[in-house]
Every structure is written in C-alpha cells, then in structure tokens.
Amino acid sequence: MTHVVVVGGGQAGASLVAKLRAEGFDGDITLIGAETVPPYQRPPLSKAYLLGEMAEERLYLRPVEFYDDNNITLRLDTRVVGIDRPAKVVTLTGDERLHYDELVLTVGAYPRTLLAEVGGMLDGLYLVRDLADADAMAPAFQPDRRVLIIGGGYIGLEAAAVASKLGLEVTLVEAADRILQRVAAPETSDYFRALHQSHGVDIREGVGLDRLLGDDHVSGAVLTDGSILQLDFAVVGVGITPATILADSAGLEVNNGITTDAYGRTSDPHIWAAGDCASCLFHEELIRLESVGNAIDQAEAVALNIMGRDVPYMPKPWFWSDQYDCKLQIAGLNRGYTDVYVRRGDTPGVQSNWYYKGPELLAVDAMNDPRNYMIGKRLIEAGRSPDPAVITDPATDMKALLNP
Secondary structure, X not given: OOEEEEEOOOHHHHHHHHHHHXXXXXXXXXXXXXXXXXXXXXXXXXXXXXXXXXXXXXXXOOOHHHHHHOOEEEEOOOOEEEEEOOOOEEEEOOOOEEXXXXXXXXXXEEEOXXXXXXXXXXXXXEEOOOHHHHHHHHHHOOOOOEEEEEOOOHHHHHHHHHHHHOOOXXXXXXXXXXXXXXXXXXXXXXXXXXXXXXXXXXXXXXXXXXXXXXOXXXXXXXXXXXXXXXXXXXXXXXXXXXXXXXXXXXXXXXXXXXXXXXXXEOOOOXXXXXXXXXXXXXXXXXEXXXXXXXXXXXXXXXXXXXXXXXXXXXXXXXXXXXXXXXXXXXXXXXXXXXXXXXXXXXXXXXXXXXXXXXXXXXXXXXXXOHHHHHHHXXXXXXXXXXXXXXXHOOOOOHHHHHOO
C-alpha cells in the first residue's frame, strides 16, 4: 500500500492530505508537524488573534477529530532531520526512521531575524510567524506602551495596525525609500501611509534600525538617522526565507525555494513540494508565491498528481491584507509593470490601482473595493486588458468589461 508522508503541518500540508482523502486515495498518510498544535490559519495571527478577537480553536483548519476520522496519522511536535532518498526513508528527531513511497515537503518559510550585534537576542523583541510567536507577544500589546515595528511590508503594517487599535504608541521604520516598496506601486504605498498616519502611527521611511538598546530587555533603539527612541518592545517584520535546509541536505535542486516542475515534482520524482517553500513555473519563469491561496491550490494539485492525474499547476496569484477597517485584495503579479492607473470609488477610502506592462493588464490592488477586485481578477485570468482610459473613467460600467 502506498505511503504518502507530508512534512510540514501548515496550510499546504493540511490541504494536501485532505485533498488526497477527498479524491479517494486509500493508502497510508502521515502528516508531520513541528508545532504542538494541529494545522491552523496563519493570517489571523497578526490581526484578529493578536487583537483577542479569535480563540485558538477557531484558528484550526480542521477539527482535531478530522485526522482520525480520515485515517490520517498526525505527528505533532516532530521534526524531520534527514532524507535518505535511495532508501525512501525520512529520519525524525530521536533517530526514528519512517519509510515513504511519496514524500511531500510543505515546510514553509522562516522569518528573517536581527543579528545579535544589533540586539537580536534581547527579550522584548518579537517575530510574527507562528502561534507561539503571537502568544509570546500578545501580553506586550497594552495601551500606552511604546513599540517599534521594524519593516514596512504587509506583516509590519498589520502589526502596526493592531498596536494602534489597542492604544499603543507606534513607530514603524522602513529602510527602503517607502513602505511596501518591494511589493507595491507608490500609489499603494501612499494609500497605506496615509491610512496609518491617520491612526497616529509614526512612519519613518528611508530610515533603518542601527541597533536596539537594553541590557537584557529592549528599552530603546538607535535609528540610522541618529534618532533615539525609548521603547517597551519591538516587532520584526522584514520578510521570510524559504525553508530549504532539508531539501539542500538531500541534494534536491533549490532555486529561491525548492524547485518544482509543472506538476509539483522536485528533482527527485518521488519527492514533491508545495507552498511557501516551493518555487514553481509561472509563464515559463520560476517564481515563489507567499500566499494562502497558492499554498492551497498548489498542494491540492500535488495531491492529484500523486494519484496519477497529471494535472499541470498554473498559479492564479491572489493575496489580501486587513489593516484597520481597510481590506486590501490583490489579483495578479505586478512584476515588470510600467504604468499604474488609479480608479477611485464614490466613497472615501475606496480605490483600485491597476498595473499595466505596456498594453497588458498584470495586476490590481483593490482597497475596500471587492467588486473591482473580482472584475480585475477575472480579466487577468482571461488574459484581457481593457484600455486604461476606460479603467480610470468614472462613468465606466466596470462589470460590462467582462462581457464577451
């Protein structure tokens, strides 16, 4: 009987094992997770969970009973430390060896941290990646305390929004020229800068962290412009790195993530990968997508292909972020864009930014604008690119753009 072993108990791993059973796979399934809790949602960690609006059990992707009911062996608090490819065996902590017929790596990514010489080992410095991180920092989020958010990407901005809503004094530093510079156009950066400043967040762009201050616990920070802040704690949100150590040690091909083909196979035909750890083909280019949508869709495609369906996976990039009362929804990938066209709604705060590469529509950032997000998503998936003048015309019936 075929034994599928899945390493990584996150969104991708949980989606894959559920899809296998839903499609009638009758072999053995083992899902191995390093954490002590069953697979759970990560996006709420920096939002609803940190705000105290969501209980831990509501984070779980499936009830604990689901795994027993579906004959899925769930191994928690367990790490895989090696892969013996010729023998098709993984070695677990404690030197336990487990045979597989098909192995799937859904090991995710690691948050980038600060070096010890700039204060990276001080107490009161927190990351935002897993449930333990959120639980560790939650008690620090008390009114009138002073927090420094290091990094102006979506994780940093979401943490800043939570802190501001809870009544903290928030300073956010971004070493690049503007927040969201790596992932969004200036028009989107401008929107979120204004949103955060309207809630009292002190955003400092083009300014990085020189070092944190404190003997054992964070008490302040020196910034690269020479300014000094008095702090109670700090949060790091400076991006993630794909977890490729296991793949590297096994001799698998790695290129900004574990390299996979159109079917999710790695350079070993019996080892597959999905989610944040995997690079996949998108328009003949290897990319890595850090999103829940990709983790689910790619993992489910791998499940089908383990069963011999030979279904190529074509990513349909979509992302979201919640900050204050704003819901940002993103469709497509803006890589290589040349122009951005802004469509504003009748209500303040409603806006969509449309990315074009010449005449081709690449992506849409929609702020509190779910209707135009869905329209943009469907247009991109259909390979249709309306004239930008039509997009920006307030009189345009946007839904009509979907007509044949």
